[in-house]
Amino acid sequence: MKAAMAALDIDQDPESYLAWHRALDESAADAMLSKRELAVRAAVRDVVAREVAPRAAAADRDHVFVHESYQALAKAGLAGLIFPRRLSGTGDTNVAYAAAVEEITAGCAATSLVYMTQMHAAYPIMIAGSDELAERYIPPLLTGETYGALGITEPNAGSDVSSMRTVATPHADGYRLSGAKTFITTGDRADVIVCFATIDRSRGRDGITAFVLDGQWPGLSRGTPLSKLGMNGSSTAELFFDAVEIPEDHLLGEPGGGWRIVMNSVTKSRISAAAQGVGLARAAYVRTLCALKRLHGPRLPDEAAFALATLRGQILQGRLLLFAVARQVDLAGEPPVGQIGIMKQSCTDLGWHAAREAMRILGPYGDIADLGVERCLRDAKVTQIYDGTNEVQRMLIARDTARALKEL
Numbered sequence: 001m002k003a004a005m006a007a008l009d010i011d012q013d014p015e016s017y018l019a020w021h022r023a024l025d026e027s028a029a030d031a032m033l034s035k036r037e038l039a040v041r042a043a044v045r046d047v048v049a050r051e052v053a054p055r056a057a058a059a060d061r062d063h064v065f066v067h068e069s070y071q072a073l074a075k076a077g078l079a080g081l082i083f084p085r086r087l088s089g090t091g092d093t094n095v096a097y098a099a100a101v102e103e104i105t106a107g108c109a110a111t112s113l114v115y116m117t118q119m120h121a122a123y124p125i126m127i128a129g130s131d132e133l134a135e136r137y138i139p140p141l142l143t144g145e146t147y148g149a150l151g152i153t154e155p156n157a158g159s160d161v162s163s164m165r166t167v168a169t170p171h172a173d174g175y176r177l178s179g180a181k182t183f184i185t186t187g188d189r190a191d192v193i194v195c196f197a198t199i200d201r202s203r204g205r206d207g208i209t210a211f212v213l214d215g216q217w218p219g220l221s222r223g224t225p226l227s228k229l230g231m232n233g234s235s236t237a238e239l240f241f242d243a244v245e246i247p248e249d250h251l252l253g254e255p256g257g258g259w260r261i262v263m264n265s266v267t268k269s270r271i272s273a274a275a276q277g278v279g280l281a282r283a284a285y286v287r288t289l290c291a292l293k294r295l296h297g298p299r300l301p302d303e304a305a306f307a308l309a310t311l312r313g314q315i316l317q318g319r320l321l322l323f324a325v326a327r328q329v330d331l332a333g334e335p336p337v338g339q340i341g342i343m344k345q346s347c348t349d350l351g352w353h354a355a356r357e358a359m360r361i362l363g364p365y366g367d368i369a370d371l372g373v374e375r376c377l378r379d380a381k382v383t384q385i386y387d388g389t390n391e392v393q394r395m396l397i398a399r400d401t402a403r404a405l406k407e408l
Helices: 002-006 012-023 035-062 067-075 094-107 109-128 131-143 201-207 258-296 302-332 337-368 373-381 391-404
Strands: 148-151 167-171 173-185 192-198 208-214 220-222 235-249
Touching: 012 035, 012 258, 035 067, 035 094, 035 109, 035 373, 067 109, 067 131, 067 258, 094 109, 094 148, 094 258, 109 148, 109 173, 109 192, 109 208, 109 258, 109 373, 131 192, 148 173, 167 192, 173 192, 173 208, 192 235, 192 258, 201 208, 208 235, 208 258, 208 337, 220 391, 258 302, 258 337, 258 373, 337 373, 337 391
Parallel strands: 148 192
Antiparallel strands: 167 173, 173 235, 192 208, 220 235
């Protein structure tokens, strides 16, 4: 027990944390990163080692929102990687962003969920909002002054966005929003909410419209944060809208153009989820290797060494896939839906598989909460569900394959 507990020193000692993760970097993956992308990863890793990882276990245990951890990343100028400098971003690549989310997740998955949700809320405003909306709402999200949320999922319309029931009724001065959203990350404290609603249910996806809401507007209320399996340092809540008045200038894009905004945004959100999967797999692997070294010294039992060898290869494959698809987004803008689906499904399945395998390798130690591998397993499960369930991803991949067959 003492040997396994000692493995947690890597979270509480920044230099130990950095040494372990640097030692386990893979040159094949590093070769895919530019000098700037490597520098971003190093900067993020340093903040994670000093400000994020030491708080992770307590945030999970006590269900405390990871405010300080996100603020540390924001204050270091690392929260707006894919946004332009005029909006307080750094103008970096999607590959740099993917590497950053992986690093944050390896230290604290809940912090990575808050981190990526800020981007998910800001991105639709940037691509579809007016300059005035972008300048008002995006910089505070990226500097940590405000929190944001993305209101898509509804109680009876999870992955099927086109069947949502939240209604925005046009009137002389804008719209009145009525309905409810559920499973909204940071929904209980969001200062800015990008909300999708229908202006005409009979039009299906062509009725979906996007809006920016101020979290203090009358008619907006929030449910008590939901109790969850994992990601306990991040809050998830319901949102309720009772004839919320939305000014005309808070419309994103055109009326009925919300579906296209969702589709343009999911590429970014699925890169986020995929990076979380790789980060969780890496966290489980590092914790397991560290614990086994404390138990057995540098020569591990053959069975454990062989199992870890398999995991190492799988994690490298996942990281290469993540970086390759993110690079494709940087170069081409919108890669095929099948490529995005393969990345999201494969990498998040990797996180779940690696955490389960790590627990198996550790035997009775795998279930010890203080070691943190079981936390990786709990955190990994939701990544297979949000940002398009992995069942939906397989459906999209199958459709993409069918289209290719028709061309043969």
